[in-house]
Amino acid sequence: MTVRTHVDRCPGVLRPWIAADGAIVRLRLIGGVIASSSLSRLLAIAEEHADGTVLLTKRTNLQLRGIEHADGCVPPALVEALTAAGLLPSTSHELVRNVMVSPLTGRTGGLADLRGTALELDRLLCAEPELARLAGRFLFVLDDGRGDVGHRTLDLGVTAVDAGHAQLRIGSQLWGPVLPLDDVPAALVEHALRFLAAAGTGESAPWHVDELPGQGAELVAAPTPRDVRTQVRSLPLRHGMIAQGADTEAIHLDVPSGLLNRNLVDAMAASWADEVIVTPWRSVIIPDLEVE
Template sequence: MTNRSHPDRCPGVLRPWIAGDGAIVRLRLVGGVLQTSALRDLVGIAADYADGTILLTKRTNLQLRGIDHSDGCVPAVLVDAIAESGLLPSPSHELVRNIMVSPLTGRVAGRADLRETARTLDHLLCAEPDFAALAGRFLFVLDDGRGDVSSRSLDLGLMAVDAETAQLRAGSHHWGPLVPLDEAPGALLSYAAAFLASRGDGETALWHVDELPEGGAELLGIHHARDLRTQVSALPPPYGIIAQDDGRSAEHLAVPDGLLTPELAAEILGRAGSEVIVTPWRSIVIPDLESAP
C-alpha cells in the first residue's frame, strides 16, 4: 500500500500549475472528443493568453502554458473564455473528468460503440458531488474490444467483449464481472465510491486504485476470471486515411511532439467537420470525412 504525504497537484483551469515560464492549465476531454468550434476558440485563447500552442497529453487531454498568473491564479478573463468555449462544463469536477476511450470506437472496427457509454459515465461522475474528491490523476479507461488502450495503467475501466457487454476492471490488474454496457457507467462509479471510502483522508489519502491493498481487489468483492475475449491487443492506427465502417473515412494525423501549432490547427480546422479526436498517442483523428481529401 502506497503512503502519500500530500494531495495530488494535477493541474486544471481553476488549479493551474505554476512553471518557470508561467502557469499551465489542463483541459479534460472525454474520450478525446474535441468539438471543432471549441478548437477554434482555443486557438484564439492560446494566442491571447498563453504561448500560442496547444499541447496534447497522453491522457487525451489538452494543455496551455506560458500563462500570466497572480497568487497562483490565471486571469478571470481566461477562465471565462475557456468556459464559453464549452471546455469547462463542470468547474467542480474539472480535475476528475479523466475518461480515456478507444479513439476510433463506433467508427472503425471494435466490438462495441463506447461513445454513449463514455458520455453517460461523464454525466454521472459530474452529477455526484462526492466524486469531486477523486485525485486529478484518477483515470477511467474504456476499451471497445480491440485492445488499443487496455494496456494503459488505470484506476477503473472496462473492455467490451461483444456489442452489448463489457468486463469491468478495477486497478491495472483485476477484472470484474461481465455487465451490459448500459449498466457499466453506474457499476464503475459504485467502485469509485468504494475507493473513496477506502483510500483514507486528508493529505495522505491515496490517489489510485493500484495503491490499495492487493491493488484494489477488495473493490470487486469476489474474484472474477478474466474473460478470454479480452486477451487482445492492437497497435495505434497508421497515419493517413482510414476507412470507416459507414463508408466515410477518417484521417489520422501526426502532431510532432504533441504540440499543436497555429498552422497545424488551421489545417485541421479547414478540413474537419463537427469534431476531432485527440488520441493517447498525442495525435489527432479527423473523422467522418465524406471522401478522401
C-alpha cells in the same frame, strides 16, 4: 508500495500549476473528443492568454502553459473564454474527468460503440458531489474490444467482449463481472465511491486503485476471472487515411512533439467536420470525412 506525502496537484483551470514560464492549466476531454469549433477557439485563446500552442497529453487532455497569473490564479478573462468555448463544463469536477476511450469506437473496428457509455459516465461522475475528491490523475479507460487502450495503467474501466457487454476492470490487475453496457457507467461510479471510502482522506491518502492494499481487491465483491475475449491488443494506429464505411473516412495525423499551433490547426480546419479526436499517442483523428 507508493506512499503519498501530499494531496494530488494535477493542474486544472481553477487550480493551475505555477511553472517557471507561467501557469499551466489542463482541460479535460471525454474520450478525447472536442468540437472542431471549440478547438479553433482554444487556439485563439492560447494565442491571447498562453504561449500560443496547445499540448496534447497522453491521457487525451489538452494543456496550455505560459499563462500570466496572480496569487496562484489565472486571469478571469481566460476562465470566461474557456467556459464560453465549452471547455469548462464542470467547475466542481474539472479535475476528475479523465475518461479515455478507444478513439475510433463506433466508427470503425472494435466490438462495441462506447461513445454513449463514456458520455453517461461523465454525466454520472459530475452528478456525484463526493467524486470531486478523486485525484486529478485518476483514470477511467474504456476499451471497445480492439485492445488499443486497455493495456494502459488505469484505475477503473471496462473492455468490451461483444456489442452489448463489457468486463469491469478494477485497477491494473483485477477484473470484475461482465456487464451489459447500459450498466457500465453506474458500476464504474459505484466502484469509484468504494475507492474513496477505502482510500480515506488526508495527505497520505492514495491517488490510485493500485495503491490500495491488495491493489484494489477490497473493491471487488467476488474474484472474477478475466474473460478470454478481453485478451487482445492492437498494433499502434497507423497515420494516414482510415476507412470508416462506404461513404466516410477518417485521417489520423501525427502532431510533432504533441504541440498544436496555428499552422497545423488551420490546415486541419480545411477538411474537418464536427469533431476532432485527441488520441493517447499525442496525435489527432479527424473523423467523418466524406469520401470524394
